[in-house]
Amino acid sequence: MPDAPREPSPARRAKTGEKSGPQRALEKLGLRRDIDLALHLPLRYEDETRVTAIADAPDGEPVQVEGIVRECRIELRSRRQLLVRIEDDSDDLLLRFLNFYPSHQKTLAVGARVRVRGEAHAGFFGREMVHPQFKAVDENSPLATALTPVYPTSAQLPQAYLRKVVAAALRRAALDEVLPPGTVPTGLPSLREALHSLHHPPAGAAMSVLEDRSRPAWQRLKFEELLAQQLSQLASQRERARLRAPLLRAETGGLHERLLAALPFQLTAAQRRVAEEIASDLMRPPEAGATGDGAVPMHRLLQGDVGSGKTVVAALAATVAIDSGWQCALMAPTELLAEQHFRKLVQWLEPLGVGIAWLTGSRKGRGRRQMVERVASGEAGLVVGTQAVIQEDVHFAKLGLAIIDEQHRFGVAQRLELRRKLAPTDTTSLRPALEPHLLMMSATPIPRTLAMTYFADLDVSTIDELPPGRTPIVTKVFADNRRDQVIARIADEVGRGRQVYWVCPLIDESETLDLQNATEAHAQLSAALPGHAVGLLHGRMRPADKATVMAQFISGELKLLVATTVIEVGVDVPNASLMVIEHAERFGLSQLHQLRGRVGRGAVASVCVLLYQGPLSATGKDRLRAMAETNDGFEIARRDLEIRGPGEFMGARQSGDALLRFADLDDDAPLLQQARSLAPELLSKHAVAARAHVARWLDTRADFLKA
Ligand code: ADP
Ligand code: MG
Numbered sequence: 001m002p003d004a005p006r007e008p009s010p011a012r013r014a015k016t017g018e019k020s021g022p023q024r025a026l027e028k029l030g031l032r033r034d035i036d037l038a039l040h041l042p043l044r045y046e047d048e049t050r051v052t053a054i055a056d057a058p059d060g061e062p063v064q065v066e067g068i069v070r071e072c073r074i075e076l077r078s079r080r081q082l083l084v085r086i087e088d089d090s091d092d093l094l095l096r097f098l099n100f101y102p103s104h105q106k107t108l109a110v111g112a113r114v115r116v117r118g119e120a121h122a123g124f125f126g127r128e129m130v131h132p133q134f135k136a137v138d139e140n141s142p143l144a145t146a147l148t149p150v151y152p153t154s155a156q157l158p159q160a161y162l163r164k165v166v167a168a169a170l171r172r173a174a175l176d177e178v179l180p181p182g183t184v185p186t187g188l189p190s191l192r193e194a195l196h197s198l199h200h201p202p203a204g205a206a207m208s209v210l211e212d213r214s215r216p217a218w219q220r221l222k223f224e225e226l227l228a229q230q231l232s233q234l235a236s237q238r239e240r241a242r243l244r245a246p247l248l249r250a251e252t253g254g255l256h257e258r259l260l261a262a263l264p265f266q267l268t269a270a271q272r273r274v275a276e277e278i279a280s281d282l283m284r285p286p287e288a289g290a291t292g293d294g295a296v297p298m299h300r301l302l303q304g305d306v307g308s309g310k311t312v313v314a315a316l317a318a319t320v321a322i323d324s325g326w327q328c329a330l331m332a333p334t335e336l337l338a339e340q341h342f343r344k345l346v347q348w349l350e351p352l353g354v355g356i357a358w359l360t361g362s363r364k365g366r367g368r369r370q371m372v373e374r375v376a377s378g379e380a381g382l383v384v385g386t387q388a389v390i391q392e393d394v395h396f397a398k399l400g401l402a403i404i405d406e407q408h409r410f411g412v413a414q415r416l417e418l419r420r421k422l423a424p425t426d427t428t429s430l431r432p433a434l435e436p437h438l439l440m441m442s443a444t445p446i447p448r449t450l451a452m453t454y455f456a457d458l459d460v461s462t463i464d465e466l467p468p469g470r471t472p473i474v475t476k477v478f479a480d481n482r483r484d485q486v487i488a489r490i491a492d493e494v495g496r497g498r499q500v501y502w503v504c505p506l507i508d509e510s511e512t513l514d515l516q517n518a519t520e521a522h523a524q525l526s527a528a529l530p531g532h533a534v535g536l537l538h539g540r541m542r543p544a545d546k547a548t549v550m551a552q553f554i555s556g557e558l559k560l561l562v563a564t565t566v567i568e569v570g571v572d573v574p575n576a577s578l579m580v581i582e583h584a585e586r587f588g589l590s591q592l593h594q595l596r597g598r599v600g601r602g603a604v605a606s607v608c609v610l611l612y613q614g615p616l617s618a619t620g621k622d623r624l625r626a627m628a629e630t631n632d633g634f635e636i637a638r639r640d641l642e643i644r645g646p647g648e649f650m651g652a653r654q655s656g657d658a659l660l661r662f663a664d665l666d667d668d669a670p671l672l673q674q675a676r677s678l679a680p681e682l683l684s685k686h687a688v689a690a691r692a693h694v695a696r697w698l699d700t701r702a703d704f705l706k707a
Pocket of ligand 2: 310311405
């Protein structure tokens with residue numbers, strides 16, 4: 001037999017700097033530094049501190065017994081299995097292995113003494129354990145003195161190996177107190193004590209007590225984590241306050257006034273208020289005594305429900321920048337959305353003489369070069385597009401304001417990249433370069449608890465009112481077996497000259513998910529609506545084709561648009577009065593809300609039908625019911641957060657790091673308050689300690705918190 005390929009020897013690896021499989025697996029789990037390993041907490045514990053007599057082993061509960069193997073045989077009846085009978089002074093017990101290796105038989109040979117852990121059940125041939133853990137011992141083998149931790153791990157990382165490296169890291173890690181005396185809430189143990197007791201609880205500790213996250217050891221960890229997060233946010237806020245951005249001010253008789261006068265509608269009170277908040281940010285001078293001219297860079301989130309009219313507020317901010325002789329960039333997460341903005345802004349601003357450039361990934365070649373030149377020369381006062389706006393070859397003559405629409409739709413890493421790109425690059429001039437003001441917009445409001453934690457360094461403006469004349473959307477929840485009825489309703493609507501969206505969750509037939517795909521729906525609906533053009537829009541199409549279909553729907557040529565979630569954000573067709581969402585149970589609540597916001601944009605009463613494929617779980621039903629019960633994006637965001645947790649809410653999953661691992665925003669509000677009030681003083685008076693604390697806890701994650 002040829003030799004199987006071998007793993008390189010450890011010595012060779014050390015020489016070449018190669019990493020072993022388990023080491024790579026550790027890195028994959030983000031366990032690089034000693035402190036990372038020390039903070040990798042057990043999922044649960046196993047009790048190897050005592051041995052129970054077989055006769056006393058409770059049914060169905062984990063227990064450790066010890067005995068001598070009396071019988072070890074392979075049975076072939078029904079299914080090949082290894083049956084082992086052990087015996088102690090009190091009783092005997094059958095061990096049953098459906099998967100086993102020769103090593104099993106070796107360790108479990110007749111006469112061997114073994115310690116076995118598992119759950120005993122009454123079996124056909126007396127009491128038995130299926131697939132217990134076992135190890136050979138001798139009469140004097142000592143018992144564990146602490147509970148044995150069981151860590152979250154991956155297939156390439158054996159539990160025993162992980163236990164060893166965690167224990168070693170815990171001994172090595174620099175866990176000395178870095179926080180000055182008097183700052184940690186009273187009654188909490190030191191970090192070292194807390195971690196020690198969580199990794200290796202003493203024998204006899206009750207499991208339920210260990211799982212109780214309100215106990216002091218847990219409180220200490222949570223407090224530390226929340227404090228690190230508050231410190232890092234506060235630090236970046238103070239850092240920003242030292243930076244300078246251009247001072248932007250609307251000119252009397254300038255673009256700003258002229259745009260207001262030219263708009264076909266009156267701003268709502270809420271729009272006026274947030275526009276003023278933004279305008280005053282753009283000309284906020286540094287605090288007295290600070291160095292440098294210019295303004296403090298704006299760092300503001302504009303949130304407002306779907307349809308609340310954020311675009312015009314963005315346009316007004318852009319005119320302030322252009323009035324002051326600076327450029328404005330407006331970025332959207334998708335090409336479709338960027339194009340919608342572009343149309344609207346061209347319509348509003350071009351008549352006023354503003355040069356507008358348009359940059360997206362699909363625009364290449366000469367067209368792109370021309371646009372890039374107009375950006376570089378300053379001829380374009382406003383630049384609209386996707387991330388293509390900030391690609392390497394794009395240089396702004398004078399970028400004063402960057403606006404990011406639907407900012408939560410950008411991944412965390414993308415957001416970081418964006419902010420890096422926007423940082424000033426002027427290294428030639430002696431004066432510090434000015435950085436642009438930043439305005440982020442989102443239709444997914446940040447719930448208050450999140451705003452206090454993850455977005456503590458962000459100023460928030462909220463549009464809490466919809467423009468007048470909107471008729472609220474009525475949402476109905478139907479099982480998929482009423483599909484025909486829904487299609488009949490579509491025919492009615494189209495017959496009355498209205499337009500309809502049909503939204504599907506996926507484009508490809510998937511083997512695992514039995515999803516009706518968009519192409520199939522398109523065929524079915526085309527057949528059901530003879531004489532009407534039905535469009536199809538999905539993520540796999542070329543951008544130019546998408547744009548064509550969208551344009552046809554906007555012009556009314558297409559009455560019905562079957563689409564995957566590419567239409568999720570920003571698409572604005574006031575004549576669309578009905579939206580059907582298929583497999584609504586597969587969508588997140590905020591996503592459904594965004595989708596639904598595509599209808600109800602005009603004065604006609606609009607309906608959103610959520611079709612679901614049953615059977616639904618109780619939460620599944622609650623979720624869809626919530627959609628029918630409320631049109632309020634804030635309420636929906638709150639419920640979404642409740643269901644999905646903050647990590648997903650923020651799209652942080654892509655970074656692979658849960659942002660808060662220990663603290664829970666709902667349960668730990670008091671600790672959060674304590675961390676919040678401690679952070680400013682700690683940062684001002686104990687900067688070294690504050691930095692050490694943040695480094696210990698966040699390492700590279702600190703960056704993610706800034707995104
Ligand atoms: P969103 O906040 O979802 O981005 P948009 O900016 O796309 O909303 O605005 C939705 C629609 O409402 C657009 O057609 C826009 O022109 C219109 N609109 C915005 N503000 C007002 C207003 N004050 N009065 C009437 N219509 C408005
Ligand atoms: Mg919008």
